[in-house]
Amino acid sequence: MSKHPMNVLAVCLGNICRSPMAEGLLRHHIQQRGLRCRVDSAGTSAHHAGEHPDRRAQQEMRRHGIDISKQTSRQLVRKDFERFDWILVMDRSNLANAQELAGHNEGHLAKIKLFVPDAEVPDPYYGGAEGFSQVYDMVDAAAERWVATWQSDI
Ligand code: 4NP
Numbered sequence: 001m002s003k004h005p006m007n008v009l010a011v012c013l014g015n016i017c018r019s020p021m022a023e024g025l026l027r028h029h030i031q032q033r034g035l036r037c038r039v040d041s042a043g044t045s046a047h048h049a050g051e052h053p054d055r056r057a058q059q060e061m062r063r064h065g066i067d068i069s070k071q072t073s074r075q076l077v078r079k080d081f082e083r084f085d086w087i088l089v090m091d092r093s094n095l096a097n098a099q100e101l102a103g104h105n106e107g108h109l110a111k112i113k114l115f116v117p118d119a120e121v122p123d124p125y126y127g128g129a130e131g132f133s134q135v136y137d138m139v140d141a142a143a144e145r146w147v148a149t150w151q152s153d154i
Helices: 018-032 055-063 092-102 129-153
Strands: 006-012 037-043 086-089 112-114
Touching: 006 018, 006 092, 006 129, 018 037, 018 055, 018 129, 055 129, 086 092, 092 112
Parallel strands: 006 037, 006 086, 086 112
Antiparallel strands: none
16 A cells, blocks of 8 residues: 555545645645655535635634645545545544445555544534634644654655
8 A cells, every 4th residue: 555655635524624624734744754745635525615624724724834725625536546545534424425435446445544543533613613623633643643654654
């Protein structure tokens, strides 16, 4: 699975809150380590396609010095399973939806993992700012660990 360079896709439901933050944090940690990886994000739903990240997600990231304002939401498509080495999902509902799209392709199914191993990143959309701060902390720690793993693979 350790292709060179690494191609990674973060996935949530709307691609306007959690996975854009994950994309920004993966880029940040990749840059910190001087790695060359392709990073993108997508949503299992097309509901917010074409939109920039939720203002609250942008604010939380800006608070930490990371600009995600230029990202735009898009839907996860079957071809992503060919283009990316890892499909990292935020919760078990994303997992089920991504697995359904992958169908019976064992190679594609093997690429899908929870972004935070053995935990779900809670959907912050209907909550307040503290939900985004919690997402930041969980995703930041996990992104750092993923990037460290890839650095030892590459
Ligand atoms: P995300 O959050 O999956 O982290 O981008 C959500 C964004 C929008 C909706 C749900 C979750 N929505 O229902 O519109």
